């Protein structure tokens with residue numbers, strides 16, 4: 001009998017500053033995002049759409065920085081739990097995404113070692129550039145993802161959106177089940 005294990009996790013993060021519920025289903029599903037920050041919702045929906053990950057994010061915080069930061073922590077933890085022992089996944093994924101003037105490049109390694117590297121200068125758009133970078137960095141450290149993103153262009157909305165599209169596409173490729181073993185010479189991924 002073949003048993004299919006659903007790669008799904010639920011994380012609730014309630015602190016003195018935020019109340020966040022995240023559901024992540026790596027094998028697909030609907031998208032339901034409401035953080036109270038319209039542009040951030042737009043970016044998270046973009047990530048869900050291009051990665052084909054099923055995702056629910058309901059977040060409320062006392063401050064935009066806290067809401068974005070803690071959503072990244074909760075999403076990262078949910079992704080890490082949903083990935084489990086990472087058996088069978090492609091592990092690596094990449095994408096190059098143009099969006100009018102903007103061009104984003106993203107490479108992902110689901111290594112278990114959280115590290116985010118960003119190249120580019122983006123003006124504040126629907127969210128501050130510093131919060132945009134902080135979201136990726138916090139997500140990657142909590143999920144155990146190694147992600148490199150670079151972007152060029154001049155319209156900051158397009159530049160940020162192209163980054164989320166390329167990250168979604170690259171992540172979707174990296175978590176795809178392509179075999180039966182853990183893709184590491186060590187025989188395991190943290």
Ligand SMILES: [Mn+2]
Nearest residue numbers: 042157158161
């Ligand atoms: Mn847009």
